[in-house]
Each structure stands twice: as C-alpha cells, then as structure tokens.
Amino acid sequence: MKREFFLKSIDGIDDDLLIEAFAENEQNKTIAKNGKIYWRWGVSVAACLLVGVSVWAAVPSVFMKASDNMAPEAAILPGDVHEEALFDAAVGIVPTDDADGDLKTEAASGNVSKNESFNEQSVFFIAKITEVNESSLLVEVTDKGSTALNKGTAAYVSTAFDAYVACAVGDNIRVEFDGFIQEVYPLIIPNVISISKNP
C-alpha cells in the first residue's frame, strides 16, 4: 500500500530534522512553561494587575473626599458617578464635575488637604503669573494657601469670569476657586471664583 510506503519513506528523513524535533520534544514542557504559553499568560496577568493598581491608586482619593466629609453611608457614590470615576481613574483622567454637585474631586494624587471641608465654598492659593493668555493665566504656585498644591506647581487658571481684572506677567495673585482641578500638565483650574492681586 502506498500509504505505508510513504510512512516508510518518511522514516528516512535526515537525522538533523529528527534531532531538531526531538529537542523540541524533550524541551516542550520547559518551552511551554517558560515560553510562549506562560509568557502570554504572564503578560495578561501583568496587564490586569496594572489596570487594577491604577484603579486602586486613583479611586481612594475619590472616596476619601466623600468619606472624610460625609456620613459613611453617603460616602458610597451613586452607581453612575462611581463607574465614571473608576473609568476615568483607569484612563488617567480625574473627574472635574459630577452630576449632582456633591462629588467634588481634586487631583487623584491627593492635592487637597484632608483638613479642608469638602463642602467648603472655595479654596485659594497664591501664585505668580508667568504667562497671560486670552482666557487663562499660566501661574506658578508660590503659596499653597488652603490647597495642597506644591510650591512651584504650574497651572492654567481660567480668567473666563465676569469679575476678572487684567493682570500682567510677574504679578502675584490670590486665586480663589471651587476646588476642582484637572490633573493634566500644567494643571487646569477651570472654575475660578476670583483673582486678586496679592501684595
């Protein structure tokens, strides 16, 4: 039968091909464990861990604000807001607004002092203007004031509010805002209540 003939012919293939395949035979378990299969496993697990750690690192600041200032049962965020916060934290965005106005967050890195009242109307810091733009000022924090901003932190401060009085580069100003900070670089402070020159 030709099939058996072929099987017999295959028997005569070159030695090096057999050794090559045998090496794989002997090492297959090692390769499977250390190689492709477990390597892929490892990458998947590492990716999951990375996402998990990111969420874990970001979410506490969201809860901290609520739990520090609210009744324990109220510290649990509404489902939609919670999921949004988790999503934002996972992708590196810090929420700057919320649906009902109760959730006021600052930088995920904890730029707000725990001693501050969550329901406080405003917070402030002192800064020096380094750049004047059409609707914002780029400033460098010189005094953290009632925030937890570090000295030297750069931030864009919105000037899109009615009471804004023109300032110039080099002016020292007192920035009062509602506590929202978008944690990008430089930081963005969109909801400014007032800007006054600081002597």
Add this chain to the structure above:
Amino acid sequence: MEDRRIVDLFLARAEEAITALNEKYGRLCRRIALNILRNESDAEECQADTALAVWNSVPPHEPDPLLPYVCRIARNLALDRYRYNHAARRGGGADVLLSEIGDIVSDTEGAESEAMTAATASAVSDFLRLQKEDDRRLFVRRYWYGDAVEEIASALGITANSASVKLHRMRTRLRTYLKERGIDV
C-alpha cells in the same frame, strides 16, 4: 551521559551500556512506540527490543549521532509490531497516521523499491527544510514521532485547531512538491 560515551560502552560490550541507553533514550523510545501501538505493554517490549537491537548492531556500527539511530530502530520495531497486531485488528495509532497521510498519497499500489523510498525521503527532507522551523517540528513530531496534535500544539504555543490546519496545508504542499519532482504518490 554523553552519546559518545554510551557508544563506547556498547563497543566495549559493557552491559551498563544498556542501562545508560535506557536512562537517556528509553522514555523517548517508549513514547515513539506508544504513539504507534497505543499499547503500554507493547511499547515497553519495543523499548527493551530497541536496546537489544542496539546491542546487537553496535558494533559493527558506530552511530553518530546516536539519537536518530535509536529512534529509527524503535520506530521500525513499533511499526513491525503494529503490522503484526494489525493483521488481527485495526485501530492502532498508525491507522490515524496512515489516514492523514492519505492526503499526500493515493491508495493505489505502486513501486516500493529501496531507491524510490530513499528518493522520497530525500525529497521530504528537502521540502521540510523549506518550511518554517515550527512547521517543520510540527510535521516531524506528528508524522515521524507520532505525537498527538494537541500535545505538539501545546509545545509550540498554538491551538490544536491551528496545528491541524497547518498540517493539512503542509500535506497539500508536500503532495504538490513531490509531484513537481516526478515522485508519483
């Protein structure tokens, strides 16, 4: 123990050569036999017969490398045992191999001279060298060592389905390759 040392022991007619051979290649020989025979006791006998066959053939032979030499003996002994068993019943591991090889060769009778066998083996070797390394291993492990597709796939980090597709494509290509070289299969 290194292959050369094992061969030297056989050449010196030292009985520990059998032990050394079994320690190094016994499991592989039994695996090859088991893949073909699908019977533990038959496979064990083949392993023992392989060691005896090496004892009887070294000297005069001085195999280098030793691995393919031992594996060929084990495989041929297993196929002989398979044919012997096959006379009474069907369903051994070689049945499956022969069934798959049906993609490459026809069922019609043909010349099976030693020269033809050697030419076909050489062409198959040439064909395999044109394949990717993993594909080559897949083919040889499947059709020479008779390993299960699932097992090979696991070792190569691919799915069994992917391995089956690759094997099917290789069989088709091999058939074309052999035909182009005037090997009537």
